Amino acid sequence: MSDTTVTEIELDFESKRFSVRKPEERFDVQGDMTDDERVEKAMVNFAKDFGRVSATYMEACIHCGACAHACPFYEASGDPRHTPIWKLEPFKQAYKREAGPLAFMYKTLNLKPKVTVDELKEWQELLYDTCTMCGRCTLICPMSIDIATLVGMARHAMFHAGLVPHELYTVTAKAQKEGSPLGATPSVFEDRVEWMGDEHEVDMHIDEDQADVLVLMSSIEIQKYPESMAATAKILNHMGKSWTFRTDGYEATNFGMLSGNTGWQKDMSMKVISTAEKIGAKLVILPECGHAYQALRWQGANMYGKPLPFKVQHISEFLADAVDSGDLKLKTVNKSVAFHDPCQVSRRGGATPAPRKVLEALGVELKEAESGGNMNLCCGGGGGVITIHRADTLRYKIMANKFRQLDSTGAEMMVTSCSNCRQNFDESGEKLSWGKDMNSLLELVAENLVEDAKR
Amino acid sequence: MTLLDFARGPAMQIAIIIFVVGIVWRLVGVWALRQKKDLSEARQKGAWVGGIKGLFVHAWPYKPFVPKVGAQYLVGYVIHLGLFIVLIFGTPHMLFFADIVGFTWWTLPGGVITAVAVVTTLALFIALVKRLVNPVQRMISNFDDYATWFVTTAPFVTGLMTTMNMWPHYETGLAIHLLSVWLLLIYFPFGKLMHSFWFVVSRYTTGSRFARRGGMA
Numbered sequence: 047m048s049d050t051t052v053t054e055i056e057l058d059f060e061s062k063r064f065s066v067r068k069p070e071e072r073f074d075v076q077g078d079m080t081d082d083e084r085v086e087k088a089m090v091n092f093a094k095d096f097g098r099v100s101a102t103y104m105e106a107c108i109h110c111g112a113c114a115h116a117c118p119f120y121e122a123s124g125d126p127r128h129t130p131i132w133k134l135e136p137f138k139q140a141y142k143r144e145a146g147p148l149a150f151m152y153k154t155l156n157l158k159p160k161v162t163v164d165e166l167k168e169w170q171e172l173l174y175d176t177c178t179m180c181g182r183c184t185l186i187c188p189m190s191i192d193i194a195t196l197v198g199m200a201r202h203a204m205f206h207a208g209l210v211p212h213e214l215y216t217v218t219a220k221a222q223k224e225g226s227p228l229g230a231t232p233s234v235f236e237d238r239v240e241w242m243g244d245e246h247e248v249d250m251h252i253d254e255d256q257a258d259v260l261v262l263m264s265s266i267e268i269q270k271y272p273e274s275m276a277a278t279a280k281i282l283n284h285m286g287k288s289w290t291f292r293t294d295g296y297e298a299t300n301f302g303m304l305s306g307n308t309g310w311q312k313d314m315s316m317k318v319i320s321t322a323e324k325i326g327a328k329l330v331i332l333p334e335c336g337h338a339y340q341a342l343r344w345q346g347a348n349m350y351g352k353p354l355p356f357k358v359q360h361i362s363e364f365l366a367d368a369v370d371s372g373d374l375k376l377k378t379v380n381k382s383v384a385f386h387d388p389c390q391v392s393r394r395g396g397a398t399p400a401p402r403k404v405l406e407a408l409g410v411e412l413k414e415a416e417s418g419g420n421m422n423l424c425c426g427g428g429g430g431v432i433t434i435h436r437a438d439t440l441r442y443k444i445m446a447n448k449f450r451q452l453d454s455t456g457a458e459m460m461v462t463s464c465s466n467c468r469q470n471f472d473e474s475g476e477k478l479s480w481g482k483d484m485n486s487l488l489e490l491v492a493e494n495l496v497e498d499a500k501r
Numbered sequence: 502m503t504l505l506d507f508a509r510g511p512a513m514q515i516a517i518i519i520f521v522v523g524i525v526w527r528l529v530g531v532w533a534l535r536q537k538k539d540l541s542e543a544r545q546k547g548a549w550v551g552g553i554k555g556l557f558v559h560a561w562p563y564k565p566f567v568p569k570v571g572a573q574y575l576v577g578y579v580i581h582l583g584l585f586i587v588l589i590f591g592t593p594h595m596l597f598f599a600d601i602v603g604f605t606w607w608t609l610p611g612g613v614i615t616a617v618a619v620v621t622t623l624a625l626f627i628a629l630v631k632r633l634v635n636p637v638q639r640m641i642s643n644f645d646d647y648a649t650w651f652v653t654t655a656p657f658v659t660g661l662m663t664t665m666n667m668w669p670h671y672e673t674g675l676a677i678h679l680l681s682v683w684l685l686l687i688y689f690p691f692g693k694l695m696h697s698f699w700f701v702v703s704r705y706t707t708g709s710r711f712a713r714r715g716g717m718a
Binding site for chain 1: 526527529530531532534535536537539540541542544555559560562563565566569570573574577635636637638639640641642643645646691693695696699700702703704706707708710711714715716717718
């Protein structure tokens with residue numbers, strides 16, 4: 047696979063959201079393979095992780111089309127191609143022809159034609175540009191099919207067939223090569239940690255040999271919201287924790303997972319896992335990043351091949367526990383708040399109650415949006431979608447729906463616990479003149495610590 | 502051998518064999534696949550409770566989705582319940598099964614069964630029209646969807662024709678009705694009629710997977 051373009055492609059640091067610069071010429075096909083080889087690679091890699099669960103889902107669909115009505119992309123576009131289960135069509139076809147219990151029949155009688163490279167190319171947009179793997183479609187499905195997981199598997203196929211959208215491939219290759227998808231290399235990270243320490247007069251712990259808590263950051267935070275680093279440090283220092291950032295394992299994002307390269311996903315997870323083991327960490331705190339939670343909390347052990355020797359928490363879970371145990375006392379914030387649940391942390395991660403506990407401790411008036419919490423509408427930027435420029439128009443339409451949903455609460459303040467959602471709100475908010483800011487739950491907590499509760 | 506003899510004899514036997522063997526083949530074909538163990542630390546114990554819960558919660562859409570798909574679910578219920586009522590509580594059907602199982606049970610008056618069959622047939626036509634007209638459903642539909650519709654609707658139509666004495670020759674009509682049911686049984690294992698089994702497996706799988714995580718499915 048060609049990776050020569052990785053460092054030549056400039057990152058866009060001026061934009062409100064981080065990505066590579068809008069490519070003048072697109073390279074949405076990677077590597078030199080014949081069409082047949084691409085199809086072959088796609089099918090082999092799709093089948094690789096295939097098991098009972100995915101086969102059940104493939105068998106269970108009754109083509110009712112209900113999933114369309116839960117999908118933020120279909121709701122925004124009205125395009126039937128954006129029906130979630132349709133996004134898997136070539137793979138459903140391939141499953142029936144190659145792997146299902148009736149494959150011999152479909153193949154012999156050619157009842158399901160062989161998938162072509164043109165179909166795969168056409169489906170690139172459906173699998174990458176128009177799915178954040180938010181999983182809302184599962185809620186509406188009468189068969190309860192986990193389409194998001196299947197889309198993840200289809201992405202494995204697409205990556206190995208060299209059919210990843212230009213920008214997503216570039217940032218993924220950059221992450222694999224440099225340790226960060228957005229240029230937050232170890233030395234950049236170290237500089238920025240130091241800078242934030244000075245700026246906020248907070249003690250930063252970096253590259254400690256031993257610590258109970260290993261803290262990760264996402265590239266978006268390191269580059270765009272560095273205050274998150276100061277906020278986390280301030281809270282952990284306040285609680286008297288033994289903690290550290292590590293330059294050999296700091297990046298929480300996992301573009302291997304998003305783009306569909308399981309090998310790279312493993313490499314990225316193992317970097318963190320080995321670092322945590324090396325320093326004897328009992329807890330790894332994940333930053334405000336949705337997919338990072340999915341990658342380490344729910345897929346990390348499966349990458350490692352055995353249960354993780356430490357606990358993994360999203361920062362909102364850590365804060366909720368600290369509030370519960372009385373380790374953190376917070377000032378009252380006299381405001382009404384609407385909370386945007388990141389799909390991968392709440393609906394698909396199970397940490398939905400955590401931010402609510404923290405908001406309660408902050409004494410805010412929480413105004414739940416209609417179809418909020420576990421049923422929340424996705425912001426449309428996750429799953430790597432925000433990196434893809436050609437997906438922008440539809441993403442803004444989704445965000446317009448999102449803004450309407452949040453605005454209808456009448457809340458004075460908007461809060462979330464995912465920096466990718468946050469940058470999507472910031473960028474789309476400017477584009478659509480929303481006139482509001484999306485705030486970080488973590489930063490809100492850090493700003494409202496009751497100092498005399500210090501141990 | 503008359504057509505009715507054929508329908509009551511070899512056709513039925515062949516249909517039942519294909520029906521049973523086909524179902525077992527398809528279920529075992531999926532269950533025999535390997536499944537990697539999820540090594541992540543469960544948030545809570547008792548994932549199976551979530552699996553059982555999943556069977557029921559997906560029987561009706563969650564509140565925000567009711568305006569969008571409530572009517573579709575309703576039509577689905579009419580079809581499924583209609584099928585069940587006519588099959589089990591129609592006197593001729595009960596007598597047919599009684600011959601096999603050796604006992605009889607309570608049935609509904611013929612008029613009620615006819616009315617239920619008419620309503621179910623109408624619901625099936627509504628479902629078909631929606632499939633043909635709705636852009637999402639039209640796009641995702643394939644041969645199986647229409648074949649399934651046909652083999653499900655045919656027994657209702659031929660059954661109603663038999664009950665209402667609409668065939669030129671009653672016995673041939675009855676034979677056609679029986680054959681239409683055997684066609685349903687023969688097609689059953691090959692298409693989406695298998696959702697009669699998969700709905701339990703799929704709902705349980707998702708329900709239990711997400712119960713160990715928390716969250717919602």
